[in-house]
Amino acid sequence: MWDVTDRRVRWSDAASLGIPAAAAAMGSAELAAGAIGRSQAAPLLAVGAAGIDLTPQWLKDFAIRSFGTADKLVLLCGLGLGILLVAVLVGLSARRRPLLGAAGLCGLGVLGAVAAMSRPGAHAQDVIPSVAGAVVGVLVLAWLLRLGARPVRPRAGQDGPDRRRILLAGAGTVAAAGATGAVGRLLSSRHDVGTARQAVRLPAPARPVAEPPAGAAVRVPGMTPFVTPARDFYRVDTALTLPQVSPRDWTLRVHGMVHRPFELSFDELLRRPLLEHDITLACVSNEIGGTLAGNARWLGASLPALLREAGVRSGADQILSRSADGMTVSTPIDVIMDGRDSLLAVGMNGQPLPVAHGFPARMVVPGLYGYVSATKWVVDLKVTRFATDAAYWTKRGYAERGPIKTFSRIDVPQAFKQVRAGRTAIAGTAWAQHRGISAVEIRIDDGPWRQAQLAPVPGIDTWRQWVTDWDATPGSHNLQVRATDGTGALQPQDRLPPFPDGATGWHSIVVTVT
16 A cells, blocks of 8 residues: 555645545544534544643633634634644655654544543543544545655656646545535534424513613614623633533433432423523623623523522532533532522523523523633532532632622724714613622713713613713813722722633723714
8 A cells, every 4th residue: 555665756746645635534533423423522623622621821811802702713723724734744744754644644543532532521432533534544645645656767658647637636535525524514413402492492480570671771873782682692611512412311410518419300490480580691701891791681490499409518618510511610609599590591582592502501690700600501510619629710720709890891982983073972881790880980081080871770680881972072082981889899990801800990992083
């Protein structure tokens, strides 16, 4: 197979032939992952997920700050470019030492297999996609190298290889690899729970809430809606592929430091009294002026009632919750039990939870950043102690407890936009969940602070919109906002980054009035 001792492959051909070989490896790995129903074991996703865990915190913050909810797409594109570079190196290495090129493809297979087995909930079969991909890649590389070889000293009447045939073979291999990968993704879609989600009929809440008060949404063009549609709700998590958890198979286990451990099926959960609450969630990675927050109407079972049913033992101080993809989140028990509306949620804005937001069930605890409260695809609640168990983000240096800090931002006008001279509206959003917002103040340039008009809200667990009029004069102006929470505490002025417990600082923008 590797007998090319009397022939030599052109540099350009070797570099390009490594790419089809790597493509064949990735396509066949996707097909194998789809065939065994383990899409997360595909090498690209497995290596990406492991890479997220190993990424330094400063780089994660940079990715979220720079790319927002597109950070995962950027990561996958970066991995794709990395594979392309390795493919070129594989081809170049195989020019004189074919076994070295084969070893490079096998190395990619080993990397994929190790990454797949490092994931929470991994099974022995998760190595199959990487192994299959490496075998196919080596075979394709050998075939392409033989096809691309040419005589060292061409005899009379002999020409070099048909380069058109070589290019067509490479292009055909890439096309076949793409089709194979697409079939693999199609096979993986067999486990998609979208149809099961559509079949879920949520019961009416045992304690429905009234519609938000009239005027809760400030009527200014370009203003953030008071209720965030599910499609626009921010999503920050480590899942490169959305966990597909069927409600038929979903089970919640409640155990640990409890007197009465139990398990709960989805049907049993829906038969419990379900409560409805308007709650704003926010991400700890949100920068000053950022948009990683959203307000929705959640439907779910009382989380404190679940804990009371289990009987929390003395000394326990946290719930270590785990999602279907292995993510762990630690939530202070005293916060859950202090009377706030903590939920094991099954609905969002009148519909079953979207898959991207935790279907079939997730946690919602008002007043805490998501990294310590908002476990999506939740399947396990372990009652334990902070001193005993550390969650994913706390292991990476984030604070054990993540109470949301008072936050205010200017939504209208947008930064660096031109504004017409004359009376114009300045409007925005502020939040301090479970404390509420009692005042918002605006300052133009270095002038005095003045009170903005606050919109009514259904409770202290949602964000609050505000608006004020401004007689805009021509020139460049700096607009600044600050808020006071329901306890009377003023939003801190000093700017601090999100790590380790949330950003602080007053939001300011510059606009030009013409």
